[in-house]
Amino acid sequence: MIPQPKEVSRFPQIAIAVVILLGAIGYFVMQSRTEKLYIYTWDTYADTELFAKFEKETGIRVVTEVYSSNDALLAKLKSGARYDIISPSGNYVPLLIEENLLQPLPDEVRALARDFSENVRNPAYDPEYRYALPLFYGTTGIAVNTSMTDEKITSWEDFFNRPAKEAPSIGMLDDTSTVMAIGAIALARKNCDGSENTLKMLENLLQGQKPSVKTYSANGYFERLAANEVALQLAWSGDVYTARQENPAIKYIYPKEGVELWMDSLAIPSAAQNLEAAVKFIDFVMQPKNAAAYSNFSGNIPTSRAARNFLPGDIQRAPEFNIPANVATHTSFACPPEVVQAYGRIWENLMR
């Protein structure tokens, strides 16, 4: 049974060639046609509607990828990924600058800071806005799911010192600097205190809480909160606001020892591929109406004063938005490298 040469179907070969050709053409056409802006931001800042508006106005296609902790941002940038816009928290900015991961902001961008509210002007980590333009600020407190627990939580003490044999039902974040800053507040120590005694106390505090902790992850944490997976959660204010829209049983608590005050900025990585588009984006987001929409989406307080006028009433009145006067706010700032390393080791031990 020798196959006749003519019957050897050429079809498969032609089909394959056509497929390759079509695929290649399609791919390259798609790639080269649209100008792109690569945004790497907090998962809770991925406002697709706002970005779509930007796409419409400028014709620049937005490609968004998200992270849920500053540590993830740092690791991704270090591994060479090239994004055009990132949203680092203030206390990580000095680190990013030192590692040459940020590029200086153009003056037109820095000028946008003129409109900022008093309490966010000239942040300690970058007073002249040379590398980072503040976007939102907020606090770190405790979120309580009142449908899952009747416990009256009023302090960090309550949050960290749990009864023995309790079933794991606490959610913690895996953003090291946040956790350590809160630990310091809970222990009434100064933030970034690298003394051996304080480090030991921090470690004991966290290890002591561990049996009651269900997850150490900021990834999707407020969805878990809204889905009744955790009873207590270390949380960032804006996320609690958003979670509360889905699940009214969630309450935000300002513990009596005080809260961490943080600031998130917009910055342009040194490896950015499209500086022009990045600048356009920052301009766009900082326009009062857009800033207000963005703020409403993320639940965080906008730095732009003009934006506050465009915010809907209920968010203006929300507890997450209004820090009670009698609660101490500890602004988080960057710790010196040895302390960061020590924190890293505490975290490593905790995760093992």
Next chain:
Amino acid sequence: MTLARPHKLLLPFFIIMGLFFVLPLGLGLIYSFLKAAPYGGVIWEFSWEGYKRFFFVPDLSGVPVFDTGYLEIIFSSVKLAVITTILCVFIGFPTAWYMATRPPKQRDLWIVLVTIPFWTNLLIRTYAWILILRNDGLANTILGKAGLIDAPLQLLYNEFAVTLGLVYSYLPFMILPIYATLERMDWRLIEASEDLYANKARTLWHIILPLCLPGILAGSVLVFIPAIGSFLAADMLGGSKQMMLGNLIERQFFSSRNWPFGAAISVVVMGTVLFGLMLIAKRGQGIKDALR
């Protein structure tokens, strides 16, 4: 008579594999002997710290102290992989037996049935268990509606879920080699055993299992090795409290920012796997048949 110049045909293959497979692995080996840069990456200085970290971890002030932490992780990882393998044998052997004792026409159907899940996306199959195990997932909903429980059971983010996920992922790898061995088995031996008044249990223990040993061993190898290096099951179902070696390695390249240590773990895992396989290659023709 034969095709000329096989070297020419093999050349593209060698080039691609050499460049994009061998070189990266080599780089990994090199990285395991370098120093870790503070925020990720490496410093090009020779150091044993990657390997030392298995036993010595810097304490809070930076001084390396003997610490069994990582050894414990390795141990529990191996333990979990062993449990997974054993469970796979318990579920896989009866299934393979059942398949092999069907009429020949049906057997093809069974093979297809067992193989399909194997080829579908592991990520999705692992994700599916979240749907089943979480607080308002399928299992809890059914149990709750049946009135068997008052509050949702914690089925997810613990060792139970990870074990379940691992067994699930690698079960077909156990079933198929055992089936292959059973297919080739000389069934007259079974009949002889039964004729000689042995009951089913004795036949099973003294005749069947020893005959199937190559298949069981092959399946165990095929389950144990991927289980040790697995990533998805512990990551999606373990809630960052369970870790297999795969997770430990991944963590070093991201949140822990210790690339040399991650590379060192990889070298050790690979070395162990290759060493084990070499042992099997020397000893087990039967196993190789089962793997075919």
Next chain:
Amino acid sequence: MNTGTNHHMPGFGMAAFLGIVFLYLPILAVLVFSFNTGRLVTVWEGFGFSAYADAFHNADLRRAAVNSMIVATGATISSTLLALMAAVAMHRGQMGRLQKQTAYTLMTLPLLVPEVVIAVTTMAFFGIIGLRLGLGNVLIAHIVFCIPFAYAPIRARLGTIPRSMHEAATDLYADPWRAFRHVTLPLLMPGITSGALLAFITSLDDFIITQMVAPPGAATLPVQIYNMVKKGIKPEINAAASLLLALSVAIVLLSYYLNRRSTR
């Protein structure tokens, strides 16, 4: 009669049945719940296609799906080609033992090395040589691990072609290339198709290697689904997952069907 048919072991039938149920439960769960119109995926509200509509409207998922297709197609074509050449060479070529051993080792090593290790080392390697081909980075990584999957069926099929065929071919055609093209290749087709399908599925399903190697905007469907799952289970994720599942199952069944046809 030396066959296992009708040998019974008490309880094994039940165990087998449970085993199969166990294997298919998650797959069915995903598929069934993809038709749930409720927001919380596992709380059944009604039958509908809203989840699929959400998935199609999600730009990230669409882009990821396109990326997956491009990479899978490209990787399949390249890896099948390379595997074909390697299979022919290994099967009939004259070469030293060392070369044969090396080729055999290189062909099996990707299956033995834990995927995580391949993922992190490839990521580090691409970083250090500064490879910046966007989706091309993913494509290259996929070609590497798809070759062994394409190779196995081709090699197996090659082994079933009797020697007499080769001799007849060379009798008919003076040029070895034409002998190959007109005799061997058509006979090899089922193996090649099988190999190509396997390579396609393997590329489509890959997660950890793509996750580490993909530059911004180059996420494939599994990577995109994973990133979305981490944030919370939503209907569109489930729909996308079902589609991916259905595609894999369809391809496997196609592969079986083609196999059976060719062995008739």
